Each structure stands twice: as C-alpha cells, then as structure tokens.
Amino acid sequence: xxxxxxxxxxxxxxxxxxxxxxxxxxxxxxxxxxxxxxxxxxxxxxxxxxxxxxxxxxxxxxxxxxxxxxxxxxxxxxxxxxxxxxxxxxxxxxxxxxxxxxxxxxxxxxxxxxxxxxxxxxxxxxxxxxxxxxxxxxxxxxxxxxxxxxxxxxxxxxxxxxxxxxxxxxxxxxxxxxxxxxxxxxxxxxxxxxxxxxxxxxxxxxxxxxxxxxxxxxxxxxxxxxxxxxxxxxxxxxxxxxxxxxxxxxxxxxxxxxxxxxxxxxxxxxxxxxxxxxxxxxxxxxxxxxxxxxxxxxxxxxxxxxxxxxxxxxxxxxxxxxxxxxxxxxxxxxxxxxxxxxxxxxxxxxxxxxxxxxxxxxxxxxxxxxxxxxxxxxxxxxxxxxxxxxxxxxxxxxxxxxxxxxxxxxxxxxxxxxxxxxxxxxxxxxxxxxxxxxxxxxxxxxxxxxxxxxxxxxxxxxxxxxxxxxxxxxxxxxxxxxxxxxxxxxxxxxxxxxxxxxxxxxxxxxxxxxxxxxxxxxxxxxxxxxxxxxxxxxxxxxxxxxxxxxxxxxxxxxxxxxxxxxxxxxxxxxxxxxxxxxxxxxxxxxxxxxxxxxxxxxxxxxxxxxxxxxxxxxxxxxxxxxxxxxxxxxxxxxxxxxxxxxxxxxxxxxxxxxxxxxxxxxxx
Amino acid sequence: xxxxxxxxxxxxxxxxxxxxxxxxxxxxxxxxxxxxxxxxxxxxxxxxxxxxxxxxxxxxxxxxxxxxxxxxxxxxxxxxxxxxxxxxxxxxxxxxxxxxxxxxxxxxxxxxxxxxxxxxxxxxxxxxxxxxxxxxxxxxxxxxxxxxxxxxxxxxxxxxxxxxxxxxxxxxxxxxxxxxxxxxxxxxxxxxxxxxxxxxxxxxxxxxxxxxxxxxxxxxxx
Numbered sequence: 001x002x003x004x005x006x007x008x009x010x011x012x013x014x015x016x017x018x019x020x021x022x023x024x025x026x027x028x029x030x031x032x033x034x035x036x037x038x039x040x041x042x043x044x045x046x047x048x049x050x051x052x053x054x055x056x057x058x059x060x061x062x063x064x065x066x067x068x069x070x071x072x073x074x075x076x077x078x079x080x081x082x083x084x085x086x087x088x089x090x091x092x093x094x095x096x097x098x099x100x101x102x103x104x105x106x107x108x109x110x111x112x113x114x115x116x117x118x119x120x121x122x123x124x125x126x127x128x129x130x131x132x133x134x135x136x137x138x139x140x141x142x143x144x145x146x147x148x149x150x151x152x153x154x155x156x157x158x159x160x161x162x163x164x165x166x167x168x169x170x171x172x173x174x175x176x177x178x179x180x181x182x183x184x185x186x187x188x189x190x191x192x193x194x195x196x197x198x199x200x201x202x203x204x205x206x207x208x209x210x211x212x213x214x215x216x217x218x219x220x221x222x223x224x225x226x227x228x229x230x231x232x233x234x235x236x237x238x239x240x241x242x243x244x245x246x247x248x249x250x251x252x253x254x255x256x257x258x259x260x261x262x263x264x265x266x267x268x269x270x271x272x273x274x275x276x277x278x279x280x281x282x283x284x285x286x287x288x289x290x291x292x293x294x295x296x297x298x299x300x301x302x303x304x305x306x307x308x309x310x311x312x313x314x315x316x317x318x319x320x321x322x323x324x325x326x327x328x329x330x331x332x333x334x335x336x337x338x339x340x341x342x343x344x345x346x347x348x349x350x351x352x353x354x355x356x357x358x359x360x361x362x363x364x365x366x367x368x369x370x371x372x373x374x375x376x377x378x379x380x381x382x383x384x385x386x387x388x389x390x391x392x393x394x395x396x397x398x399x400x401x402x403x404x405x406x407x408x409x410x411x412x413x414x415x416x417x418x419x420x421x422x423x424x425x426x427x428x429x430x431x432x433x434x435x436x437x438x439x440x441x442x443x444x445x446x447x448x449x450x451x452x453x454x455x456x457x458x459x460x461x462x463x464x465x466x467x468x469x470x471x472x473x474x475x476x477x478x479x480x481x482x483x484x485x486x487x488x489x490x491x492x493x494x495x496x497x498x499x500x501x502x503x504x505x506x507x508x509x510x511x512x513x514x515x516x517x518x519x520x521x522x523x524x525x526x527x528x529x530x531x532x533x534x535x536x537x538x539x540x541x542x543x544x545x546x547x548x549x550x551x552x553x554x555x556x557x558x559x560x561x562x563x564x565x566x567x568x569x570x571x572x573x574x575x576x577x578x579x580x581x582x583x584x585x586x587x588x589x590x591x592x593x594x595x596x597x598x599x600x601x602x603x604x605x606x607x608x609x610x611x612x613x614x615x616x617x618x619x620x621x622x623x624x625x626x627x628x629x630x631x632x633x634x635x636x637x638x639x640x641x642x643x644x645x646x647x648x649x650x651x652x653x654x655x656x657x658x659x660x661x662x663x664x665x666x667x668x
Numbered sequence: 669x670x671x672x673x674x675x676x677x678x679x680x681x682x683x684x685x686x687x688x689x690x691x692x693x694x695x696x697x698x699x700x701x702x703x704x705x706x707x708x709x710x711x712x713x714x715x716x717x718x719x720x721x722x723x724x725x726x727x728x729x730x731x732x733x734x735x736x737x738x739x740x741x742x743x744x745x746x747x748x749x750x751x752x753x754x755x756x757x758x759x760x761x762x763x764x765x766x767x768x769x770x771x772x773x774x775x776x777x778x779x780x781x782x783x784x785x786x787x788x789x790x791x792x793x794x795x796x797x798x799x800x801x802x803x804x805x806x807x808x809x810x811x812x813x814x815x816x817x818x819x820x821x822x823x824x825x826x827x828x829x830x831x832x833x834x835x836x837x838x839x840x841x842x843x844x845x846x847x848x849x850x851x852x853x854x855x856x857x858x859x860x861x862x863x864x865x866x867x868x869x870x871x872x873x874x875x876x877x878x879x880x881x882x883x884x885x886x887x888x889x890x
Contacts, residue, residue, distance in 0.1 A: 500696075502697065504701040542701070542703045542708050542709065543696050543707050544707045544708055600708065600711050600712050603712065607715055644719075646678075647677060647720035649720075
C-alpha cells in the first residue's frame, strides 16, 4: 500500500515549483498541516467553492472549524504582506466551505474500507484525536475514539464559545469524520468507564490525545474563596448551557492568552457587567493573538497589563484581586520567570475572579505499568515517532506538545496517524521537506498592484454581546472571490526548459517584473520569487521553451477543445478576476488573465469547431491584476485577427470584449 | 543573426493548395530568435493552413515539426519519419532550410514560407536592422566599426555621396547616412582626417560576386 503523503493525504495533485520540488509558497510551508492554500484560493477566485473545499480536505480534516478559529500562521508568511496586506487565507477557507455547503456539495465523505484489519483506540476527541482518526481511516485502519464528555470535540466544544465556533459547525466537521467510519464513543471515560489496559489488550495500538483538560490553579491567598473560578469548568458550563453561578457586575479574568479572552468575552455576555483582564505581560507582549485582543476591546473588555495577582481579597466570598506590578515576565533566556515589585500593590474590586493562567493534562487514567511520565508529570514522548515509553502506545496533541493553536493539534494528530499506521505495517511514504519561496523583492513589490484586503464582516458589538451567536458572518461569495484574486500565485508562474530555450532574450525583454535572466553564454532561467504568473513571456517565447504552472499550454489547449466540443458554438475565454461574463451563453474557460492566450490557442479554438471566440480584456485604464496584461491580450487578439484575415476568414470570429476588474482589485 | 520574414499567406497558399499532405518545418535558430519561423510560428502557420484548407474544401493533412537548425544535415535528416508520406515540405527557415531539405529529401517537393532578408541585429524588441553584407573582406576598422557595405544603399567605400542630407540617406528620412555616422564616430577619436585618404578598390571576388563561396576550416579532421 504505497502512498505519497504529506501529513497523511495523497498529494499527487499538488504542483511543484519549477526547478525545486521542495520550493513552495510560504503560506503552505508555514501551515502546520501544509494545506495547499494557493490552490484552493485560486479555485475560490474562480467561484469553484466545492473544488476548493476538496483541496482543503486533502490535508485538513476539519475545514469548517479551522476556517473560523485558525491562528493562520500562513497569513503571517503570505508574500502579499510585503505589498500591502496578506491574503485573508483563513477567511477564504470559510468562503469555500460555506459556498460548497450552500451548493449542497463537498460534505459527503468518501466510502472507506478498513482494508488493513487493524484497529486503533484513540483517547480524546479533540482536534488531534479527530485528525488522527480521520487520516487513519483513510489509510485503511479502523479508529475508535473514546471521549469522556457527553459530546465529541474536546476543547473545541468545551473551551471555544459558540460566538467564535458555532456548535452546529463543529458537529458538521465531526459528522464528516464519523462518515468515514470513525466510531466515537462519548461518555466513555478511560480510567472510569473503561480500563486503559483493556484498550491496550483489545486494540492494535492506542493513541493518547487527551489534550489539556484541566485549569492550572493559582496558589495564592484566598484561592478557596467562593466566586474564585477556574477557566475550564467555567467554559464547560457556558458551552454546555448549564447554569452559571451569579457572576455579579464586576468580573476579573486573570490571564492574557486566547483562552482568557474567550473567558472574558463569555463573562461579558453572561453578566453584561464590567470585565477586566489582568495579565503579567505588557500590552504588546500579550500572548493572545492581536485580533483576539482587538475583538475583546471592541466588546468593552478592559486590559490591565504588567500586573500579577498577589491575593484574592474578601470576607466570606471574593470581593477583589490584589495585584502587584510585574517588572518582567521572561528571563534573559526567554524562559517564563516573572519578577514583581512587591511594594506596588493595589486592589481591583470584583464580584467574581476567573483564573485562566494555563491548562494541564489529566493522565490519572494511566496505570503505573503504563507509559512513563517525567518528574513534572508529563508523558515521556518521542516527537518524531509520536511514541511513548510503552510499545504500541502513541501520543499526540497538546498533552505532549503543550498549548497551541487548533491547527497545531491537527498537525500533531496527523503525524501520529502516520506513525501509528507505519507501526501497523501500512507502507506510508512521508515527505515533509518544504522550502518557502523567498520574499517578494522590493523592485517587484512596487510593480504589483495594491488591492485592499477584504475585512471579515462582524455583527455590531452591542448586538453581539446580547447572545452567543456567531460574531463573524463570513466574507460571502463576492468579497471572497475578490479577496482570493489578491493571491500572488507564488511560484505558480513560468516554467522554463533549458533544453528548448534558444536564448533569444524575448522573455527577458517582455517581462514586466524582471523575472527571466540570461548570462553572456545564453544560460538563464526564471526567478520564481519575482515571477507573477502573468503569462506574457509564455505567449511570446518563439521556441515554446516556457510553459505555465497554473494552466499549462497542453491543459489549456485540451480544455479549449473539450469545451468547444461540449458546448458547441461560441466560446468565452474569460478572466478569473472579473466575476462577470462577456458572453454568458457561450462555453466558458476562465483564466488568471487572458494575457496568457497565444495566437495559436485562439486559432486552435476555431479549428476545434468554435463558431466564435470571445476574449475578455480589461480596459486600458483599468489594467486588472497584472501589469501590461491587457496589452498582451489585445496584441494576441489583433495578431489572431490578422491571421484570420490572411486566410480569408472574418477577423471578428475572434472578438475582444471589455470586463471590469478594477473594482474588484482596488477594494471598496 | 540571419533574419527572415514570412511570405504573404496568399503566396504560400498558391503553392500549398496544389498539395495534399504538407509538413511545415520550423527552425529554432535564427528565425526563432527573430520571432518569425521558430516552433511557435511554424505551428501558427500550420493552424492557419488547416483553417484555410477546411474553408476551401481542400483535403489532406498539415502537420508540423521543428528542428534546431535547418542548416545542418543531421538535424534535417532527423525528421525523416515526419517527412515520410508528405507531398510538400514547407520550411519556415531562411532560404538555407528549404534548400537543404531539397538536398536531403530529393523525392519530396520543397517550398519556402519565408523571404530571407539580412544579417542583422536587434535594435529594439521586434525591430531588426542590417549590419553585415557578408562581403568576405571586412574593413570596418577603418570606418569606426560601422559597415558601409551593408549600411550604405550604394555600398560606397569612399562616401558620402551627394545624396546625404542632414545626416539622412536620400532614399529615406528613416535611414541614417552611414557615412555621416562614420565621420562622427572617427571624429570622436579625433581621426576624421583619416577620411581624406582614399580607400582603394574593394576585392569583390571574396563576396558572392566571385561565385558561390565555400569555407574550409583547416586543422583537425577525422
């Protein structure tokens, strides 16, 4: 059973960058599960949401969840960031899944057969356990998940609030995984309802993916006062819709991470009162994501930074938090080692204090003879092999990696799935070595047209505080396509064949971005870091030494013939970036700029039987996505018309028609 | 490089209409570099022919193949399989190409799709200009590195003539008078006085006037 895998799923359809198969767009390299974001973004740009979702699913077992709550390291790496702002990659994942759902496509799991005859027990149904189960199922291994909570999802369900991740969305992602034949036994606590050793005996392998299910307590005076709450049980109660003890009108949240933000925003919704977050870190050091902090501030949550908790104060119940000034959080090695000014004390009044200073795992279900723990009570674990000290027992997710983003937990689960599968004799080849394309050079960056990033629409902050309904409403089809159009198609441009090159220098002369180069011996190449994939060099190369990665010449020629055969009559060669058709009744092929159409292709369309060919082009002052793109399109059409006139055919068999691209590119 | 332009389609058609199975052969050297007869242009011409023959109800096939250089026996011979069964070879190379095809495939009719025009340089993208006439006796050291044989309409060796007007040749305002250029170039070195020396008669026997030329490179031979 030979498979080419990157993180568990076949990648045969992925495109290598010319010259170096490891060289990939930085978004994909930065993604912990290496999702081919560029490819699904292109499909969103074309309005092909179901296909886009398919690409997401190749690596991502929870596309809807991750399309909402991802920490999106891809966006930090996005090369568009050096031009204006990064592509809203995470939001576009949601556009794909929302769009596919609206079309009733992309949610039917493939039929899976457990051909290996092997069974794996997975403890925990959080993102890591679910990801491992998903990938194992696709590899023909039968997973059974044991979840102590009444519903699956782990911290995604108990820790993340509905306003960020609606429960029905989580259910849909989990249902898809169930649809692969993954059995999830809820209310089945290992160590309580089932013995760990029984799992070891019954299953071919066991994966521990229990996450960090307990709050770390804060051992300072007054910690046992009533209304001093811990974050995890608080969030569990909120998420389960259980009664929350009266919080009062002033709530203090201790902590500055993403979970603390969720706690604060929930407390605000429940109490409607004043919510203050207290954290050790300075404003700019807060561990929560910037956008989470901004969302919380927008909802009126106050931040008290550079302050540490000294004591809970109050008689009979908590009445406030005594804080002390925090002078530094980390030592010179970057380790957590806060120092305080013990004399600068003050008290913040509060009716409830919720402690959100970190989480820890509960491994009490492990017998003494089971996998070994280190002195700090953490599983001894091999990061590469995902193994514990006991043969056949594996671990993944936050229980071994520590706290992090959900997508990291998915990555860990996927890695564990491969390790488990290999242990069970499944032949999985795994390649992880990817190198990001270099940053956009400054001389290229200034030639790329700026286009405003589409902002995620959110419900009004006063409105959204009244309930737990989802705050972000989704980019939607139109803005989604516009946003996707901003993608620079990093590394998906011109491919150069040294064998076919006649060293004519045409590409060097026509490229608006200076990507092709040649030395005095006629040796040359095309710099993937500069190429913007406009196709101008490709159409002008006289020796066919240049092809394109996105829509190669052969693919395009075949697609033209196929479309003409299928639709008969007229053909429109249109533009990804316009969102409008110039000949709505014609057969349609959409391209990332019609500048990549050559005379030969246009004539080929007629030769294939088209009665008329319409070519979309932007107006001269519009000049859509690519510099000089429209000029190239106009030249190719003019040359083709000349070629038709020469042979006595009507030049207007190939007709230019204007489309508006500017509006989409420039933003609102 | 040698530059060549495609013949008007009507001229090509009068020949190709007489044949059933045609092979359009591109050349990926000089005519590819001057963007008129490389692989891509050969394919465009073949597509045009197919469309025209479809329209005019002419049967048969039009196929295309491209070789690296149509001035080498080995490259020409390498497409024997594609030539088999064809009635006409239509070459998009300079005139050397169709001639060599005629030599190597004596049983097949051959036609040029191109008019060969000059030995030139790229002045700017898509513009070529003549620099050399292959006279066989290069004397440009004495004329400031500028060739009056290729670039003077009269091929004067002691110019300019009386038709030089404001730096232009009398035949067109778009053509600079090459002797004006030579004068200015020599003057930039302070050598304009050299022009007072009369250049003796040129040995045209080394040019095409001495009959077709053969060049031999002495030295190692197999």
